Structure formats: C-alpha cells, structure tokens
Amino acid sequence: MQRETRLVPFRDFQTWVQITTPDTTRRGTLPLFVLHGGPGMAHDYVANIAELADETGRVVIHYDQVGCGHSTHLPDAPPEFWTPDLFVDEFHTLRSALGIDTYHLLGQSWGGMLGAEIAVRRPEGLRSLAICNSPASMKLWVEGAAELRAQLPPQTQDALDRHEAAGTVTDPEYLAATMEFYRRHVCRTDPFPQDFLDSEAQMEAEPTVYHTMNGPNEFHVVGTLRDWTIVERLPDISAPTLVVAGEFDEATPATWQPYVERIPGARGHVFAGCSHCSHLEKPEEFRAVIAAFLADHEDTP
Secondary structure, three states: OEEEEEEEEEOOEEEEEEEEEOOOOOOOOOOEEEEOOOOOOOOHHHHHHHHHHHHHOOOEEEEEOOOOOOOOOOOOOOHHHOOHHHHHHHHHHHHHHOOOOOEEEEEEOHHHHHHHHHHOOOOOOEEEEEEEOOOOEHHHHHHHHHHHHOOOOHHHHHHHHHHHHHOOOOOHHHHHHHHHHHHHHOOOOOOOOHHHHHHHHHHHHOOHHHHHHOOOOOOOOOOOOOOOEOHHHHHHOOOOEEEEEEOOOOOOHHHHHHHHHHOOOOEEEEEOOOOOOHHHHOHHHHHHHHHHHHHOOOOOO
C-alpha cells in the first residue's frame, strides 16, 4: 500500500488527511472515508482500517477532524463553535477538495454519529454507510453507561460517584476507576494497542474538543453533545446501512438499536467477545465483515 498525507484548507483552518492507495486497484471499487471518534480522538486508533485498501483494492481515506491530531487546533474556540454541522461541513469540504463524488462512509463511535448526520442529508454520492459502535442518542448512551457502571465492583462505583460529585475527575483514584470501565467496555485487548494509546495521548495533551463536546471520559457526559439525538431523523437515511457493535460494548444494544429499526433496510452485526473497539480486538474479522458489506454496494458488480 502507498500512503500520502496532505493538508486541505477548511474555512480558516487546515484538515490533515491520509490517503492509502492499494498496490492493485480493483475495478468498480469506491473510496472509503473513515471517520474517527471522540470527538477529538484523532485517526490513530482506527488506522488499521487502512488495511482494507489492499484487502479490497480500494482507496481508504483517514483524516483528523479539526481541533485534534495533525489538523488545526483551536483551544480558544467557544463551546458553541463545536457542533455536528461544523464536522459535516468539514467532511464535504475535504471530499470536494479530493475530487471524490461517489464513496462509502465508515464511522466509529462519534464517527458513526457524524456519519449518520451526513447521511440524513442524503448526499448524492453516498453509496453505503457503516455505523460502528455508535449510539443514536446521548440520552441512550448515558443510560447504557449507567447500567454498565452498576456492574462494576462497589468500590469502583464509589470512587466514580465521589469524585464526580466533588469535581475531582483528575484524581488518580478516579482515573484508576475509569480504567476499570475502559478495560471491560472500551477495549478488552491487554495491553491496549499502541494506536489506541496514541489517540488517547493526543487527546489528553489537547482535550478541547473531547472535553467540550463529551466530557472528562466515556461515561460522564456533561458536554455540548449531552442532548444530541438523531433517532427521529433516521428514516431520512436512504443509503444502505450496516450497524456493528461489540458484545460488551459501552454502546449497549439499546443505544444502537434505533439505527437498525429506523433506517430502511439497515442490518446489524455483533462481534462476540468484543467491546467498543471491535476493530482493534478482532481486526481481521471486523475488516472481513466491512469488506463484504462494501462489496454489495459498489457502482460496478
């Protein structure tokens, strides 16, 4: 595979993009855009999805959404700046700059939420949508997280509750309790893969987007996305849609079921033994499922 990186102008900023091209391109295959999560977690932890380039003979495009990774950082932007519409606009600006009119879209976690936001607008060139480990509303996400928290050891629950009430969410005891949740429901690979650690490290170094839109961690959601929902708009999605999740995912079935129930023709797939980062826990199986779905929705058989 060949990788090219570049910076694409977006408003007054720049979006970093990585384009992975297979050694041999298969006739009829369409480019795949990969949308990372967070918001603000950068592309590193979903980098292995680029293997689909050689495996399927298609171009795979990753990019760091504005505010994180190699793209322009905006630590002084006001909270109201960070909206789903901003990232929808960024996606189409990037896509147009690359001269791509027809494409597949895959989003993981927040990336799947963003993918749904793009798809409900029915862009002409969208051939398929893969929503991976994503909730259809943050209310459902918080409810699911509360159910999973209730399954943690009592002392872990107590540490989380005490420090959230006190506002001491950077205390080592709180961070250790958070890690217990992560090991169960975010990534069950031990140790965590380096790609995952790289995304975490860049977010912690400059957490503006994640802390503003989400909050201090995956289950204490106090940011601007806390009231986000796309449930009522899902019937507007016309692109073929695959919804995937892990058996132990922090995105519990109740959070992603609306995608399957409300998007016409959508289907779901659950990866046994996996959690939120199914693509890191069972990478070959994950890519095989995605590759089969993409193959069903190319322009040319």
